[in-house]
Structures are given as structure tokens and as C-alpha cells.
Amino acid sequence: EAGVAQSPRYKIIEKRQSVAFWCNPISGHATLYWYQQILGQGPKLLIQFQNNGVVDDSQLPKDRFSAERLKGVDSTLKIQPAKLEDSAVYLCASSPEGGLAGGNTDTQYFGPGTRLTVL
């Protein structure tokens, strides 16, 4: 079974530029998450989708970050304009049911991440 795919793996941009990250979850997984991991910290949730609807975007800086999950499969996370403090690894994760079943059946599986450096 293929895992969560993300691209690009690395991206370097200058502040005020825009950038987009792509994620393809595990086939059949209903729920998709985007996390931000700043160096030396654990990941922090940015946004959660259930199929193609947003479940939780309370920690997404909406003035500069946007995300979509068209057709309930792939997702794109965009930053526009980028700031220095956006330098981080952006992790995409997916899970089968998003909490409806609970327990171990709802484990989140992560992609390799995109390492963003803003200069």
C-alpha cells in the first residue's frame, strides 16, 4: 500500500514570495491533516479535512495560509506572502475515518514532509 506522498521535499524562497505544497493521502483515507513543525518542536495542526470539507482550521493563519482538498483526495497548502517565521517542515497526514471509529483504527500516517526555508 502506497504511503502519503508530498512534494516538493525541499523549497527555498525569499520572504514575501508565495509557495504551494501538495499532498496525496493514502488511498481511501477520508481525513487529511496539515501540520507545521518548527525546528526543535513537535508538529502543530494547521488544518484538518474530512473528505473535501474543513473540520478544523482554528490554528491556520488565514491572512497568509490557505488550503484546499478538491474532490476529497489530494490537497494543496499555500502560503502567500511568506514570512521568515514560516520556515518549518510541513507535514501531511491521513487517517481512515477521522475519529468516527476511534482507537487504533484511526491512526494518522504521515508523509515525508516539505522542508521550507524562507530567506
Add this chain to the structure above:
Amino acid sequence: AQKITQTQPGMFVQEKEAVTLDCTYDTSDPSYGLFWYKQPSSGEMIFLIYQGSYDQQNATEGRYSLNFQKARKSANLVISASQLGDSAMYFCAMREWQAGTALIFGKGTTLSVSS
């Protein structure tokens, strides 16, 4: 207040020895799940083990076991017979059922295994 606390920034162990990575959590939700993930230098978060708040027995997965002490709100990861490939960052995470399904992570512990 921190929801997940990992007090060991770094741990060092020799091959074939066992090691315990500490994790304490804070929640008032009676229904929650605790997870451990491994993050090697490549960056991918690899799921290791899960413990539900109502599980009666400690979870085990191969060389990984979770020492779950509910009253103390601790969920320590025990790795038996350490291998060089175990060198990585380890994160403890929690999901509170009332708060949704997103994971709350600790700051992680770096494990270094030497030969």
C-alpha cells in the same frame, strides 16, 4: 499548561540495551488516545504504538511497549534490545475525543544508540 510533556531532550543507550522514553500528559477528557511516533533524520513521522484510555493492558508492538500509568498520567515508551537504526527523534502525542481528532505533540526526545 503543556498537554504533553517529554522531559528528556536527549537519551543515550548502547546497542541491545533497553531504554525508556518518558511522556506525561494532561487532560480532563475521559476518552483519549496516546501515540508514539519515531522521526528519523529523513523527516517522516513513523507510527510506533497506540494506547487507548480505556485499554486494560499495556500496548505492545514488537520491541516497543507502552508503560501506561493512568493515575499518574504517564505513557512511557520502552524500547527493548536497542538497535543502531533506533537512533531518531521520538514524539509522544495525544488525541482527546472531545477536542476532535488532531494530535497534540510533545517536544520530542532524541535517542542516540551507539555500538
